[in-house]
Amino acid sequence: MHDETPLNEITCGGFEAGGMHAGIKSADFKDLGLLISRKPVHVAGLFTRNQVQAAPVVLSRQRVAAGSCRAIVANSGNANCAIGPQGLAAAREMTRRTAECLGVAEDEVLVASTGVIGQPLPMAVITRALPEMVRRVRPDGFMDFARAIMTTDTVPKLVVRNGDLDGSPFRLVGMAKGAGMIQPDMATMLAFVCTDAGAQPDILKAMLARGVNRTLNRITIDGDTSTNDSIFLMASGASRARIATKAQTARFQEVLDDLLLELAKLLVKDGEGATKLAEIRVVGAVCNSDAHQVAMTVANSPLVKTALFGEDANWGRVLAAAGRAGIAFDPEQASISFADEVIFKNGRWSGQAVESRVTKIIRRPEFTITINLHRGDGQDTVYTSDFSVEYVRINADYRS
Amino acid sequence: MHDETPLNEITCGGFEAGGMHAGIKSADFKDLGLLISRKPVHVAGLFTRNQVQAAPVVLSRQRVAAGSCRAIVANSGNANCAIGPQGLAAAREMTRRTAECLGVAEDEVLVASTGVIGQPLPMAVITRALPEMVRRVRPDGFMDFARAIMTTDTVPKLVVRNGDLDGSPFRLVGMAKGAGMIQPDMATMLAFVCTDAGAQPDILKAMLARGVNRTLNRITIDGDTSTNDSIFLMASGASRARIATKAQTARFQEVLDDLLLELAKLLVKDGEGATKLAEIRVVGAVCNSDAHQVAMTVANSPLVKTALFGEDANWGRVLAAAGRAGIAFDPEQASISFADEVIFKNGRWSGQAVESRVTKIIRRPEFTITINLHRGDGQDTVYTSDFSVEYVRINADYRS
Numbered sequence: 001m002h003d004e005t006p007l008n009e010i011t012c013g014g015f016e017a018g019g020m021h022a023g024i025k026s027a028d029f030k031d032l033g034l035l036i037s038r039k040p041v042h043v044a045g046l047f048t049r050n051q052v053q054a055a056p057v058v059l060s061r062q063r064v065a066a067g068s069c070r071a072i073v074a075n076s077g078n079a080n081c082a083i084g085p086q087g088l089a090a091a092r093e094m095t096r097r098t099a100e101c102l103g104v105a106e107d108e109v110l111v112a113s114t115g116v117i118g119q120p121l122p123m124a125v126i127t128r129a130l131p132e133m134v135r136r137v138r139p140d141g142f143m144d145f146a147r148a149i150m151t152t153d154t155v156p157k158l159v160v161r162n163g164d165l166d167g168s169p170f171r172l173v174g175m176a177k178g179a180g181m182i183q184p185d186m187a188t189m190l191a192f193v194c195t196d197a198g199a200q201p202d203i204l205k206a207m208l209a210r211g212v213n214r215t216l217n218r219i220t221i222d223g224d225t226s227t228n229d230s231i232f233l234m235a236s237g238a239s240r241a242r243i244a245t246k247a248q249t250a251r252f253q254e255v256l257d258d259l260l261l262e263l264a265k266l267l268v269k270d271g272e273g274a275t276k277l278a279e280i281r282v283v284g285a286v287c288n289s290d291a292h293q294v295a296m297t298v299a300n301s302p303l304v305k306t307a308l309f310g311e312d313a314n315w316g317r318v319l320a321a322a323g324r325a326g327i328a329f330d331p332e333q334a335s336i337s338f339a340d341e342v343i344f345k346n347g348r349w350s351g352q353a354v355e356s357r358v359t360k361i362i363r364r365p366e367f368t369i370t371i372n373l374h375r376g377d378g379q380d381t382v383y384t385s386d387f388s389v390e391y392v393r394i395n396a397d398y399r400s
Numbered sequence: 401m402h403d404e405t406p407l408n409e410i411t412c413g414g415f416e417a418g419g420m421h422a423g424i425k426s427a428d429f430k431d432l433g434l435l436i437s438r439k440p441v442h443v444a445g446l447f448t449r450n451q452v453q454a455a456p457v458v459l460s461r462q463r464v465a466a467g468s469c470r471a472i473v474a475n476s477g478n479a480n481c482a483i484g485p486q487g488l489a490a491a492r493e494m495t496r497r498t499a500e501c502l503g504v505a506e507d508e509v510l511v512a513s514t515g516v517i518g519q520p521l522p523m524a525v526i527t528r529a530l531p532e533m534v535r536r537v538r539p540d541g542f543m544d545f546a547r548a549i550m551t552t553d554t555v556p557k558l559v560v561r562n563g564d565l566d567g568s569p570f571r572l573v574g575m576a577k578g579a580g581m582i583q584p585d586m587a588t589m590l591a592f593v594c595t596d597a598g599a600q601p602d603i604l605k606a607m608l609a610r611g612v613n614r615t616l617n618r619i620t621i622d623g624d625t626s627t628n629d630s631i632f633l634m635a636s637g638a639s640r641a642r643i644a645t646k647a648q649t650a651r652f653q654e655v656l657d658d659l660l661l662e663l664a665k666l667l668v669k670d671g672e673g674a675t676k677l678a679e680i681r682v683v684g685a686v687c688n689s690d691a692h693q694v695a696m697t698v699a700n701s702p703l704v705k706t707a708l709f710g711e712d713a714n715w716g717r718v719l720a721a722a723g724r725a726g727i728a729f730d731p732e733q734a735s736i737s738f739a740d741e742v743i744f745k746n747g748r749w750s751g752q753a754v755e756s757r758v759t760k761i762i763r764r765p766e767f768t769i770t771i772n773l774h775r776g777d778g779q780d781t782v783y784t785s786d787f788s789v790e791y792v793r794i795n796a797d798y799r800s
Contacts, residue, residue, distance in 0.1 A: 050724045052720055081716070082744065083747070083748050083749065084748035117716025117720065118748075118749045227719075302787075307796065309792065309796045315518065316482060319517070319627075320450060320517065323451035324449075324451070329451055331482065344482065346484060347482065347484040348482065348484035388792060389789050391702075392791070393789060395706035395707065396709045396710025
């Protein structure tokens with residue numbers, strides 16, 4: 001169930017949030033965010049699988065294992081990554097200072113950072129801002145937090161879902177930042193999901209892993225994954241809703257997946273320079289993992305992505321990308337559709353009439369490309385953006 | 401040994417070549433090429449590993465197995481791919497008509513096509529042009545052939561190398577087209593190498609496979625591979641040089657590899673919209689294939705490639721791309737250099753003085769990025785181009 005409350009008035013029982021400009025970024029943008037609970041909440045986290053892991057990832061991964069926390073402090077403008085041992089010291093210092101201001105234990109505070117790699121975190125700036133940051137958290141401060149974690153994102157990403165468990169209503173509030181380096185395994189994505197439902201950490205962890213696998217691991221912008229990816233799921237138990245039985249877990253999972261899919265799509269739509277959201281659906285594969293492999297290869301093909309930008313229904317590039325995915329299939333048996341128009345079938349083009357209709361479909365901001373391999377029942381869907389001139393401009397100029 | 405003869409006067413004993421405008425392309429560009437020998441020559445071929453294989457690939461793969469041929473007819477402007485059974489019929493027809501004009505057997509003629517996928521080959525246009533094409537082949541017509549196979553290439557690619565075997569001089573002449581869809585496994589690359597040395601087909605095949613693996617399979621422009629990749633090595637034996645012993649094979653291989661590497665670099669330099677040629681060298685890996693995996697991941701990273709275009713020495717992106725290659729290493733032990741400037745070592749940036757020097761290096765048109773994983777003796781090198789605004793423009797507009 002969607003919520004009608006304006007996003008900047010959204011609350012989620014047990015949580016407070018906020019964001020401010022501390023001075024990490026040179027411009028007057030928010031760059032420091034804080035998410036807290038007055039009582040310990042249960043928490044689960046998932047982190048990047050990149051061999052290079054930023055200091056906040058290393059620290060939060062350790063601490064989240066305890067299964068509960070009181071706060072997450074986050075910053076944009078600096079990834080606190082690849083700066084040697086001082087990186088971990090800075091991440092620790094950031095949580096220690098936050099803990100002091102909140103009057104809680106240091107290891108009850110988690111941390112997430114995003115931004116440029118290889119430059120020391122400006123700790124003095126953060127330390128100076130933290131007391132004010134703590135004063136600014138409010139029950140309806142989620143939008144400020146969402147703004148504080150933005151990097152090249154053009155819009156803050158805040159999604160709300162309501163549900164109920166055995167008659168007890170619950171709410172989920174999710175915030176994410178993405179924009180670049182987005183590919184499975186979560187990319188430079190920071191995401192924070194709060195719920196007022198109650199659940200044990202092991203249940204939270206299992207639900208988060210399932211949900212991410214179905215949603216955020218199914219999107220790609222440029223095939224790059226980052227050193228800082230982190231997603232947290234926190235459950236305050238402030239509502240009466242409880243997730244304990246199999247049925248309750250299934251019900252909550254449905255709402256969680258819906259929220260995560262919405263966040264995932266928002267990330268792709270706001271991909272750097274993106275003008276299109278394409279759903280790449282592969283069906284008829286021998287198994288689901290074959291389908292995934294083909295879908296990801298098509299979704300990451302620069303030639304497919306530039307054709308999407310050019311609004312060119314270039315099914316030849318889709319076919320050629322599918323063909324190099326390393327999965328056996330017979331092109332003579334395969335078909336390719338844009339929305340429900342089959343443009344390629346029985347080894348050949350469907351002709352000018354279909355092409356004209358497909359050319360209209362590809363002008364839409366969102367559409368589905370379906371590749372049917374006609375070999376079995378395996379299927380998978382991934383979401384991708386186009387590759388635009390703007391993508392290159394943004395990424396050629398990022399540090400300068 | 402390089403040759404001083406102007407490229408449009410180059411000859412190679414036993415071969416004649418030519419190129420002309422037949423009318424496959426709408427503009428007045430050459431689009432039909434023919435390479436012949438008056439006597440049968442030994443031949444070896446390697447072809448795309450894409451699941452989707454164009455009709456000329458299917459036909460030439462069959463015929464090259466015989467180990468000898470008399471001619472290769474090639475066209476640009478149309479890939480003769482993904483048009484159903486009529487594709488193979490058209491490829492056969494193209495060789496049959498060529499054979500008729502030459503007075504040889506149909507199965508002595510090989511064929512290669514490149515261009516747009518999914519549109520029927522305009523056979524009438526080709527048939528009409530073939531008698532004239534046969535009249536136009538000349539011993540010094542290699543440059544015309546090189547022009548006839550161009551698609552989005554901006555320059556024809558013709559490379560000559562001379563060598564000698566036991567006092568008998570020999571020559572190698574190589575022509576290639578590339579530009580887009582370049583990634584290992586040869587990409588939409590057509591390449592044709594002629595030598596006046598003599599060798600049995602099995603020796604030619606082994607040398608070609610080794611040479612391609614060391615050169616053309618080590619380049620990437622956009623990670624896409626095509627349906628039409630083909631490379632042919634033909635030996636006329638018109639000179640006295642013979643390749644039979646181990647020592648002769650090794651000596652010829654050296655010259656062949658040198659020619660293929662030069663062709664490979666020309667392809668990357670002329671990559672669509674490319675402004676840079678970067679050599680990505682990975683050393684210190686546990687094994688060579690780990691090194692290859694890391695090098696290819698870095699070489700294909702859109703974030704690395706856009707940074708190259710922006711002349712931004714963004715080692716953080718190099719490190720992050722290496723980290724997602726799926727190969728274990730300790731970032732604290734790894735180092736990254738641009739030319740011989742070590743910008744990242746012991747888990748951290750080397751500081752502003754080094755950065756300033758690296759910023760100068762990255763302004764050069766060609767440079768090496770070395771990633772040392774400090775884990776073993778495995779190493780590999782690949783060549784890549786940058787990702788420019790022009791790349792997106794070219795590929796967004798290709799069919800329109």
